[in-house]
Amino acid sequence: MAVANYTDANGHFPPAYTLGPDKKPWHSWRVLILPYIEQNGLFESYRFNEPWNGPNNSQLAFRIPKTLVFHDTKLPTTTTNYLAVVGTNTMWPGTKGRKREEIKDDTSQTILIAENNGLGVHWMEPRDLTFDTMDFRVDTPEGVSSWYKKPGVVTTEGSILRLSKETTPEALRAALTVNGGETIARDAENWTVIPDGRARERKE
Template sequence: MAVANYAETNGRLPPAYVVGPDGKPWHSWRTLILPYIEQEPLFKAYRFDEPWNGPNNCLLAPRMPKLFAFHGTEPLGTTTNYLAVVGPDTMWPGASARKFDEVTDGASSTILIVENNGLGVHWMEPRDLAFDTMDFRLDSPNGISSWYKHPAVVTADDAVHRLLNDVTPDALRASLTVAGGERLTDAERGWEVLPDGRDRERKEP
């Protein structure tokens, strides 16, 4: 919902990252959406004239919003469990920002955000999964993974989908691109809609 609200206000999705004057990624989309998850004071405290790990911004690390971690995470820490998948054909091209009308495969069929358990991305860090190098097998630290029994994704229409064990790498690739022309059913994609992404079975310890 926060990403959609950002797009409604700005006419396009947030970029996956904002580039600094040195040409390197400085800021993550997660910092850009802070005003849209009721974190206006944190957004105002964040400085965009220094990198995400600059001296001022480092002080904000312990203030990670709970929405950026799995439900029930204690202690909260600074690692996010929600990542974009960055690539020229995905919802997140990189430093450029995509408009929803570019998603010709359909918002309900295109993945916007994925769960990750193991990559260890700091919530302010401008780093996410890269389409060209990620692992398309479920529950890989370098791919879609979770502490729940079945990982989940959020599609561009804000629906949460649980990924079933028989999801294929090809189906995931197709679901991550915005204009591939694939016409797959939910069964072919290997997912099912979840009314509440928090109400799920955890993995065995």
């Protein structure tokens, strides 16, 4: 997994975004992991001395890697389906890349990346879900959502979990923090480990 490879190479997880000279978010974690998803050429074409939507970077918009969208997405598109959840106690505190030793909760129950279908986030845009404002109900556009019948998340240790609408907001909140000390119950319906996130039925 690209984020894990980035972490191994850099000693920490990628930051959710990096800032420009104006102290505003300029670059997304999705750009930072490009070398780890066999996109070195795209990474080298990207300019970090301008924002993600600057004159040069805008020309790269439709070169979105397929790994950043649902596998049966019709290209071209610029919208990603994989978002971080940014927040002080999540895996993505902001400009800081979290270290593995900071994760005190069970890594198999701590969410790293969430599916989203509805926010319309540009893949290069330094914008993701925000813990303080997102919807913790499963399968709403402002939260974990999908065009598959049950949306998925990736945990910090690499498992893919399929959630259902019966997954409670409390359980989702707990799974998004790194140090809450919660134990999250899994069962056959609400919190299921699946071997391949692509092998799921789409909504009608």
